[in-house]
Amino acid sequence: MDYIITTKMLTKKYKSFVAVDDISIHIRKGSIYGFLGPNGAGKSTTMKMLLGLVFPTKGSFTIDKKHFPKDRVAILKEIGSLIESPSYYANLTGRENLDIIRRILDLPKSAVDDALDLVNLTEFSDRLAKKYSFGMKQRLGIAGALIGRPPILILDEPTNGLDPAGIHEIRNLIKSLPKLYDCTVLISSHMLSEIELITDDIGILNHGRLLFEGSLDELRKKTISSGFKTGNLEEMFLSMVDEDNLTRKQRNML
Structure with a gap:
């Protein structure tokens, strides 16, 4: 598989708080990768690490076969970004x-x-x-x-503040980009109905941990096997996050 972005056990800690916890993601070249999670899940922190704005506590990542931090400047020359x-x-x-x-x-x-x-x-x-x-x-x-x-775009909530017509327009633009000029897009958004229409692969974060990575079809198979609702991406996302939150709560009660 031709991955243009990979992370290995990427972690960011702020004193006792773990914002990103040992995540390993794999983004295929020429794909649109939807990065999902509740507020505070670690999406923006991960994106900032990929841009060299935040340094990892541990772990590593490569972008287009370039290694951070050795190739930091070369990496930045290949990335367009919108963060927050x-x-x-x-x-x-x-x-x-x-x-x-x-x-x-x-x-x-x-x-x-x-x-x-x-x-x-x-x-x-x-x-x-x-x-x-x-x-x-x-x-x-x-x-x-x-x-x-x-060749690489990192977009954090790119449709934030747009009206429905603007959201539709930007969604169609983002969807066209890989074919338009052979780029790869990493996008985060809380508008799951929009993400469902444009992404090739999904990564779901919760409390800094990667709960799932794969295609929508693979996510649907996983949720079916777990007995969750599979009507749309939002239902599957919420089921997975709710289960993780419940598991965490039960673990903390022990």
Whole structure:
């Protein structure tokens, strides 16, 4: 199997709190990998470790055959990312914000127009970012991740704050990206109905532990064998997390 991102027993501790606990994930090249979990499960922390924003307490990971931390700079050159709320300069236009990223990455000027067009912000490109709606700011953040069409995208809640039409549009964009320019997408979202429509593989985290990794069909088989509801991804996700929470509670009572 051709994996472009792998982690091995990746762990992050903050004093006595374990945010990410010995997770080993495997993301296939050219796939869309849905990273799911309740608030505080460790999704954002894992993504930040992959971007070198947070250093692991232990464990390791490779991205496109490059090893962290030895190849940290080379890894970052291959990744476009949107983590939590997008950052921007309020007194600059959308175009000017993207042009800063373009210059840092040493990309051609056409990369800005390309990114604006991908997220349908072209007509608002010369408006100050502080006058953007919340949804438009989110689009600007996604455009920043897409600029230069990197081979790997890491997107944390990319449809946050978008209206239904915007969610539909960004979902279709993300779904098209692997075929559009041969990229791999790691995406987290609480909108499980959207994730179900676009992902090839799923990873489910709870309390920093990886409960499941595999395709939707494999998840369905696992939930059927456990006697859980399998109507949709949300039901399967909640059943798995609830079972884990119950097991943890029973273990703590012993």
